[in-house]
Amino acid sequence: MFPATDAMSRLPGLTSVSPSLLEDIFNQLPEAVVVADKDRYVVYVNPATQRLFGYDQSDLAGQRTAIFYADPHDFDDQGERRYNPSAESGMDNYRMSYRCADGTVFLAHTCGGVIRDPSGETCGYIALVRPARPAEKSIDTLQRLHAISANPNMDSDARIDAILALGARHFGLPVAIQSRIDGEVYVVEHCVSPDDGLSPGAGFELPGTYCVHTLKANRPIGFHHTAHSEIHNHPCYLNFGLESYIGSPIQVEGRVYGTLNFSSPDPCRPFSQDDLIFMQLLADTVGHEIHERQMRDRLSALARTDELTGLANRRAITEVLEWQVAHSRRSGLPLCVLSLDLDYFKRINDTWGHAAGDKVLRAFAAILLGSRREVDRCGRFGGEEFIVVLPDTGLSGGRAVARRLRDTMAVTPLSVSDGESVTVTLSAGLAELGPDDTLESLLHRVDAALYEAKNGGRDRLCVAGE
Template sequence: MLSTNQNSLEIDAYTLSQVFEHIESAVIVASLDRKIVSLNQAARLLFGYDNQQLKGKSTKLLYANEADFIELGKKRFNSQANYNEESYSVDYLTASGLQLKGQTSSGLIKDSLGRTSHFVVIINDDSARLAAEETLNRLHSITSSRQLTFKQRVQAMLDLGAKHFGLPIGIFSKITGNQYVIKEAIHPENALEIGMTFELGNTYCSHVFNANDVEGFHHASQSHIATHPCFLNFGLEAYLGAPIFVDGERYGTLNFSSPSPTKAFIRQDIEIVRLFAEWVGHEIAREHDLKALENAHAQLEILANTDALTGLANRGCTDRFLHEQINVAHRLERELVVAILDFDHFKHVNDNYGHHVGDESLKAFASIIKQLARSQDLWGRWGGEEFLVIFPNGSIEGATTSIERVMTQLKAVKLSSEAQDLQLTMSAGVSSLRSDDTEKSLLARVDSLLYKAKENGRDQIQSDD
């Protein structure tokens, strides 16, 4: 009877293993002394063993922590244990030494007499879900950080993706025509540099562009792309990439790869890499919008501070700069020189040659300034044919030399045909800031020196030095 009963139990275990064989969850049937009787297909794939390797072995082999094996033996895996529907999480160990977190349910198998004959355990790998949650939380932290630049966020995201997918090479690329250009990259041997260019057809990203969607290969040498140039040239066994769209237009790809095969990608991997790529696309569009806005603001600022005719600083801009420099010079006890230049007989030019020649004269003067002026000095149109010049940290001698060069160049200017005989000259007054000067007193003194230059015959510089 005992022998028959034992055979009956073996038949029940075999029958049960067949029942469980094709369900999606991993199922392990064990004897009362916790020796493995069978694993279904999902369990064999999850743990990396076949039935023969584990049959008769203790289930302790599958636990990452021996303490869990002992504790669960007391609570659940003994003939006196009551059935408990509550699931629990356990850290398991695969044949390759990798740990995984399994959401576990267990139960008892009883014979026809109601006696417990086997334990059955149902395991769902929760590692992917937990890892995805952690990755998405980290992605949110990266993308919402105001401390990181766009470049730093992309680098952090490449690091995050490489860790999550187990693919150590990460690339953010831009694709134009058949040209594949690396914009950002990580590589364990630093073998990739920004700006490196490849032919698109020689990269796995060509599949992404052809499909216009996520593409992945977990074991290239054992697949239909074994003859692809990317595998032949670089030996990349695993690849996962997604297209990047910017304002609805394809921009490039975000991709991860490895010279070693990896486990097959699951739908969760597909969705996560697609999410990464979508974020990069949104950020590129945002960067473009910000740059366009910055350029527009810069253009508006230029327009607001520039004289339309000459392209030099306008009266408002010149006024503000003068006010600032007087304050700085007084506070730091620095030198400051100011000059006013005025065209000689400009009314005669307009009346006899026309206002277009007058405008041409002003533009010619501005062109000379743009060629000769120092970057730290400001030459601004003060009004009509009058110009104010500010020389921070300047001297009377230095300012006079600069103005003389400009006046000499101006005399050599050849205007349009109807004014070929016209020689342009200017008069100037130059003065330096004094300790008791206000903006008003300084300008009054410079203007008085300009008047003196006019009174003394024009085409000259008068200074208080």
């Protein structure tokens, strides 16, 4: 670290201006002035910088300007945009989040850019930093929040991740979590943590988290220095050493879904009423995103489910088959497909009515679901035709499944009206994926086997190619 005059003389581009005059100006300026060399090492800071960031000259000796940034990505990003020898513009105005020596983060207006010598060569960089007023900081964060919510290229999960990063930046607290509460268990759904020490899916006992207080209060709350608070014996402090925390319940459709919270192993400044209001706003926005995600998931499940039986519909079971065919090709494991069709089903409709036919279809779907392995997938292909996908299964396994189903059907009366039941027989076609099969040819062979079973008198299994 050098006095301004020395520092300036190290930057040949400034020799035409009296360095001592510059030093006088910089010493008087209320804005922080940081001068860096071409490699972004700090060569000069004025007294306002030392006051604003809380560093002594000696702390900054040999440091790159990265020391000032709240987010290391911003240092890299600014290097690409402005602080590089080929940067086009001279001085530029922008807003940036910075970190002080004590860890507190603040938003500031910055005017900075490249210093060039008379020949136009870059010899260093300069930045003037003025902290934004609290209201400006809130407006900046609100603008960013709006940009996230309105971004059509992000899905709900990407938006929640971006909101976590935004909140962590706003509060200056590096750990951000969106949790779901399952009874007494706190499950991490989304998180940001500096050392990647936390990942989605991690579970904790709710009483061991600060969020238990947030949920009890049912509103945003914060602790800025746990060691000096009445909860210094809290298991979360004892286990994780988190000194500061701000969190809020997340409501989805009027019910508590989980929590949004930000925390740090370092103490921070006391939280203001505005912080708590802002916390609520973030939690409400996340709640809205979770609701969106749930609606999207419900819609997609509906689009893939057969309404009558609850089984996968034709589209969904075809997707399963596509995936399983590709998987079987890669793994070399066998794959069988079983096609099932209720015999003389039309008679049930004709005799007891369509509603009775529906009942029989639902009862058969329940039998199918009850008799499959965890990995097998069943679907209704249409009408009274059903498909069972049997991964990792050859023809003998497929035969066994068909036999079991036909045996169950033979001894299971299905109710068609009050006091009346029928037993229904099954025709079945079975095919194993062959080396030359495509999905279409496999389905075609299963279909032909089923047709053969029907033509051969029903109540039987026919295997493709036999």
